[in-house]
Amino acid sequence: MSPAHALSLPAVLDRLDRLTDWEKRPRGGMRVGLDPMRDLLARLGEPQAPLRVIHVGGTKGKGSVCALLEAGLIRAGLRVGRYASPHVESVTERVCLQGRPVEGSVLASALARALDAHEAARRDATAGRDATWFDVLTAAALTIFGEAGLDWAVIEVGLGGRLDSTNAVDGEVAVVTNVALEHTEILGATRAAIAAEKVGILKPGAALVTTLAPEDEAGAVAAARAAALGCPTLRPATPPGASIAEENAGLAGLVLDHLGRRGALGRDGAPLRAGLLDGAARADARLPGRLERRRIRHAAGPVALVLDGAHVPFNLAAVLRDLAREPGLPGPCIALVALAGDKDAAGFLAVLARHGASVIATEMPERRGHAAAALRALAAAEGMEAEAVAAPDAALTRAAGLAAQRGGWVLVTGSLHLVGALRAATEVPGTQGVV
Template sequence: MGQVGQEILARAPENAIEPTLDRVARVMELMGEPQRSFPVIHVTGTNGKTTTARMIERLLRELGLNPGRYTSPHLHDLRERIVIGGEPVDEQRFLDAYDDARPFIEMADRESAEAGGPRMTFFEVLTVLAYAAFADAPVDVAVVEVGLGGVWDATNVADGQVAVITPVAVDHAHLLGDSLEQIATEKAGIIKPGAQVVAAVQEPEVMQVLLERCEEVGATAQAEGVTFGVLARDVAVGGQQVSLRGLAGDHPDLFLPLFGRHQAHNAALAVAAVEAFVGGGEQPLAADVVRDAVAAMDSPGRLEIVRRSPTVVVDAAHNPAGATVLAQAMGDSFTFHRLVGVVAVLEDKDAEGILAALEPVLDHVVITRTTSPRALRPERLGAVAAELFGDHRVTVVPDLPDALDVAAGLADEGGGVSGGVLATGSITVAAEVRTLLGRTGSAS
C-alpha cells in the first residue's frame, strides 16, 4: 500500500479544513452516493469520540450485525481508521477502493482548481474511501466519527440516523471558535431531520444549542442524566464494575475493562445510541448482549497500561478538558506512591492548560517531544512547565525514548514498588510510546 499511502498523505493534512462539503459531495455524486447505501450512527464531540465509536461498534457486533467503523486519527497504521466487522480494512480492499475513487477524486480536484480552490485534503480522500469500502462490503451500519467540528466535516455528506454528542469543550479554537456556543453550533451540524440524538452531559449553553437544533430539524433528543446514564460504579481489578441505564431498560453489574469514570459514561452513551438505532429507544438490548459487549470493550491509547514494573500508562489527552478527565481518572483508578509524567504537546494546543490540569497528580514531569513536525519545542514547553510545577519538579529530555527511560528511573526513586509513568499530551505520544514498548498490534 506504500505508494498509495504516500499519495494520500501528501495531500493537505486533516487539520487544514475548508468550510465546504462541495468536493466530497461531488465525488460521492460521481460514485453513485455510496454513503446512502447503509444507515449511519454519527459521532461528534470534543473528547471521547473514538472510544465511544468503538463501544458502539462492539455492541453492534454482539447483536450479530456487520458494522463499519471510521475513526481518526490512527495510532500506527492508516487502515486502523476504516474497520469492517471488527478488523481494519484489508490492504487489497483499501487499494481497490482507491482505484475506484481516484478518477472521481482527480475530477473534483480539477473542478476545484478551476474555481480557484484547493485539492481535496487527506481527510476528505480518506472519508471517500471509507464510504466506498463500506458500500462495497457491504456493512449493515456505519459508525462514523467526525474529524473536526460537524457542519463542514467531510463525514457530514452522510445523514446519521442517530447523532451521538460526546462532551463538548473548547478545542481547535482557531478553527471552530473560542466559545462553547460557537463550537456546539458546529458540532450540532450533524443533527439531521428526523434523527435521534443521544447527548452526553453538557454545559448548559451547549445543551441549549443542541436542543434548538433538534427543534429546528425535527430531531428527538435523549440526554444523559435524564433518560439514560450511569446508575452505579465501583473500581475493580482491571477496570470497573458499572450499572447502566439505557433508553429502554437497566443493565446492572457489568464489568468494563477500562479505567476512569469517563469510560463508564462513554459506555452509557454507547448503549443508549445502539438502543436508539435498533429499537428507536423503545426496546432494551438483551442482557447477555450488553454484558458480553461491555466486557470486551477496549480503547488503545486511552488510559492504557502498556508496561509493568514500573507501570507505564499512555493516554491521548490533548486539550485541557481531556487532561482534567485524565487527572481525575488517575486519582480514581490507580494508587501510585510516585507518578511521573512524560508530556509532549503539539504547538497549536493549549500547553499551559494541559499541564495545569495534570499538575495536581504528577510528582514530577519529564518534558519531551515526539517525531511530529508540529511538536512544541521541549525548551518552550519546559519553561511553561517550570512556571506551574517549579524547576525542581521538571526535567527536559529532548528525545522521547530517553525521556521514557528517565521517567522510569524517577518513578522508581525511593525504592518503592508502586511508581508509575503517565505518558500523555497528544495521540502521537500515546502511539510512539506504544511502539517503543512493543504494543503496536492491538489498535484496530
C-alpha cells in the same frame, strides 16, 4: 490505475501524502466546506447513500463511544463498519469491518479509486480538486462500507462536525459526547460556538444523544438546533462522579435503546438494546491509547505505564481521577507530555500540577506542536519539576528511569500521535518479551 491485485498500500499512501494533511499543519488556514467531499463521492457513485449511519462527534470520548456501538451491534449479530481518526500505529485502524482493521490491500484499492476521482476533478476543474488528505481517506472508507453489505456504519467526526468531511453522511442518530474549548481558531472561541459546529451533524429525522445539559451554555445551543429540526434530544442518566468508561457506555447504551425502540433489530429479531453492551462487548471495545495499562522494562524492574491520548484539560482531569481509583499505580506520576500547537498547554499542565506529577516534555517530529522547551517552561511556572527531552524515545527512557528510581509510574499523554510513536516500546503487563 493499476489492477487491484498489484496495488501496494505504501505506494498508494505515498500518493495520498501529496495532498494537504491538516493533521500535520497549523489549522488557521484550514479549508472548510463539503463541496470537495461531495464531488468525490458523486464520482465514486455515492457509496454512502445506502448506509445506515450513527454519527458521533464531541470533544472527547467519541472514539470510545464509536467502539462501544460497534461492539454492541456486532454482539447483536449485525455486520458493522467503523470509521475513526486519528490512528495510533497503522492507518488501517481507521477503517474497521466487524471490529477489525481492513486489510491493507482493501484500503489500497479504495484509496486508489478515491485518488483517481480527485485527479479527475482536477482535470475537470470541479470542487473535488480541492480535496484534502482526510477527504480522500473518508471517501475511501465510505466506498469500502458501501460495498461491504453493512447493516450499520459508525462514523466518528474528524474535527468539529458541520463542515467535517464525514458530514457528507446522513446519520439516524447524532451523538455529541461533550464540548470543551479546542481548535478555537477553527471552531470558535466559546463552548457555545463550538457546540454549534459539533451539532451540525444532526439531520432532520434523526435523534440527538448527548451528555450536555439544556441549561449548559453548549447544551442550550445543541438543544436549540434539535428543536429547530424537530429532532428528539436524549440524555443518559449517568450518576455524578461516573468514570469515563461509565459515561461512554451510558451514551452508547442510550443510542442502542433508541434504535431498538425505533424498530432496529439484531440478527435474532430482537430489538437493539443497551444490554448488548455486556462485559465481553465492553472488553472488545477497548481502544489502544485510551486509559491503556502497559509497562516498560527497566534495569530496576518493570515500570507501570498508562497510555492515554487526552489533550484537553477537562479530559486529562477525568483520566487522572479514574486512574486514582486504579490499583497497581503506586507512588508519584511521571507524565511524558507532547501537545499540538493549538492545545491549551498551560491549562493542561496545570491539571498535572494539581495532581503532583513531574513532567518530561517532548515533541513529535513533523507535527505542529509546542516545543519541548516551551512545555518545560510552562510546567516550571506551575511549580512542577520538569525536564525537556525533545526525542520521544529518549524521553520515554528518562521517564521510566525516574519512575523506577522513585517507585512511581509513567503516564504518556497529550497526543495520540505520541502514544502511537511509543506504544511498540511498551508491553502488556505479564508478558515476557524484552523491550
